[in-house]
Amino acid sequence: MDAKLIVDEVRLTPILISDPPLLNVQGVHQPYTPRLVVEVVTRGGVSGLGETYGDTVYLDIAGRLAEVLPGRSITDVNALFALSESVDPHQADVDPAVDAGGLRGVRTADKLRLSVVSAFETACLDALGRTLGLPVHALLGGKVRDSVEYSAYLFHRWATHPAGGPVDDWGAALDPAGIVAQARRFDRLHGFRSFKLKGGVFEPEREIAAIRALAEAFPGRPLRLDPNGAWSVETSLAVARELGDVLEYLEDPASGTDAMAEIAARTDVPLATNMCVTTFEEVPEAFAKEAVRIVLCDHHYWGGLGRTRELAALCRTYGVGLSMHSNTHLGISLAAMTQVAATLPGLHHACDTHYPWQTEDVITTRPVFRAGRLAVSDAPGLGVDLDRDALAALHHRWLSDDGTHHDRDDTAAMRGAAPDWKPSSW
Numbered sequence: 572m573d574a575k576l577i578v579d580e581v582r583l584t585p586i587l588i589s590d591p592p593l594l595n596v597q598g599v600h601q602p603y604t605p606r607l608v609v610e611v612v613t614r615g616g617v618s619g620l621g622e623t624y625g626d627t628v629y630l631d632i633a634g635r636l637a638e639v640l641p642g643r644s645i646t647d648v649n650a651l652f653a654l655s656e657s658v659d660p661h662q663a664d665v666d667p668a669v670d671a672g673g674l675r676g677v678r679t680a681d682k683l684r685l686s687v688v689s690a691f692e693t694a695c696l697d698a699l700g701r702t703l704g705l706p707v708h709a710l711l712g713g714k715v716r717d718s719v720e721y722s723a724y725l726f727h728r729w730a731t732h733p734a735g736g737p738v739d740d741w742g743a744a745l746d747p748a749g750i751v752a753q754a755r756r757f758d759r760l761h762g763f764r765s766f767k768l769k770g771g772v773f774e775p776e777r778e779i780a781a782i783r784a785l786a787e788a789f790p791g792r793p794l795r796l797d798p799n800g801a802w803s804v805e806t807s808l809a810v811a812r813e814l815g816d817v818l819e820y821l822e823d824p825a826s827g828t829d830a831m832a833e834i835a836a837r838t839d840v841p842l843a844t845n846m847c848v849t850t851f852e853e854v855p856e857a858f859a860k861e862a863v864r865i866v867l868c869d870h871h872y873w874g875g876l877g878r879t880r881e882l883a884a885l886c887r888t889y890g891v892g893l894s895m896h897s898n899t900h901l902g903i904s905l906a907a908m909t910q911v912a913a914t915l916p917g918l919h920h921a922c923d924t925h926y927p928w929q930t931e932d933v934i935t936t937r938p939v940f941r942a943g944r945l946a947v948s949d950a951p952g953l954g955v956d957l958d959r960d961a962l963a964a965l966h967h968r969w970l971s972d973d974g975t976h977h978d979r980d981d982t983a984a985m986r987g988a989a990p991d992w993k994p995s996s997w
């Protein structure tokens with residue numbers, strides 16, 4: 572093996588990034604959210620980047636994996652899965668509740684581990700691409716498109732965080748007019764064609780009214796509503812009836828494969844998910860029951876860019892559509908999302924991204940959306956460079972935090988404002 576390809580060192584940098592007070596079924600985003608930046612440095616002196624969730628449970632696994640990677644080749648990405656299993660001590664005692672802030676289905680030991688592996692895989696591919704002078708998409712078999720379409724991600728939100736924190740100039744959006752104003756600003760700034768509204772915050776009638784207002788303001792544009800499983804089957808069907816003429820798809824209206832399958836059987840509105848199909852183990856049942864028409868892939872918890880392509884092949888085989896889920900993330904993840912999305916032939920919907928809500932980053936140049944699309948970089952690796960000063964500042968914030976923000980918890984943030992608050996379901 573070429574010595575240049577051997578891992579010399581792995582650097583893990585937990586950071587806290589500022590985040591606006593976006594509302595969802597579990598509460599409100601905290602003012603700062605944790606992310607982990609992974610750097611894999613080769614003996615050839617090349618450094619590759621990856622990014623993933625930064626909560627404590629991920630940091631634990633990442634620390635163990637980082638210890639055993641030096642001496643192995645950055646080409647050995649398939650070996651990362653077995654290697655991560657061999658170092659993960661927490662496999663048996665994972666709380667299977669829905670993730671405390673991520674809303675990406677139930678927690679499993681596998682999913683936690685894969686969310687870490689994905690950042691290491693991305694970092695290895697970035698390092699390999701930089702070493703060979705090739706973009707990551709070339710390492711995945713080549714791009715099938717030159718740009719990737721993203722959708723605007725609309726949220727009901729407060730103007731400021733109740734307990735203080737970073738302030739932006741978006742103001743509150745708590746009714747249909749506020750959501751339309753937010754959409755207009757996204758349209759003006761980034762040219763997004765599709766709009767997704769995070770639902771499950773207010774009673775369904777108010778969210779239906781917001782989608783209707785969007786349909787009037789942007790006739791013919793693809794619209795989606797995602798209450799993260801907050802509704803019953805009957806409520807979901809009622810919403811589907813109300814909005815069937817304007818929705819591109821309804822995302823996770825109810826929780827669980829059985830509920831989704833029942834809704835799917837009784838409406839023509841396509842259902843999408845990033846909650847009931849989140850692992851390969853969940854695929855057979857959901858596909859057999861025809862519970863979803865679109866799976867939202869996410870390279871973080873599916874285990875990386877290679878596994879995302881495997882999921883895409885499965886969806887293609889079973890005639891299920893594909894798009895991409897997003898959670899709060901920075902530019903390294905956005906670059907990884909764009910590189911893998913560029914290689915997926917059956918990507919027929921605009922991908923989700925939280926990125927426009929993020930005002931801080933650890934890369935030197937912010938990507939620019941044009942007409943809602945990002946150009947696919949042909950530069951070596953992911954095509955992004957680390958801003959070490961920014962990384963150090965965000966790491967310093969993480970070090971200075973008393974632990975309140977080390978684990979994302981939207982419910983805790985909401986209870987800071989309303990101590991008796993409980994997630995609603997309709």
Ligand SMILES: O=C([O-])[C@@H](O)[C@@H](O)[C@H](O)[C@@H](O)C(=O)[O-]
Nearest residue numbers: 595672673674675845897898
């Ligand atoms: O950021 C949020 O509040 C979202 O609700 C996120 O946690 C979800 O994972 C995600 O965006 C989704 O599509 O369900």
Ligand SMILES: [Mg+2]
Nearest residue numbers: 797822823845
């Ligand atoms: Mg969703």
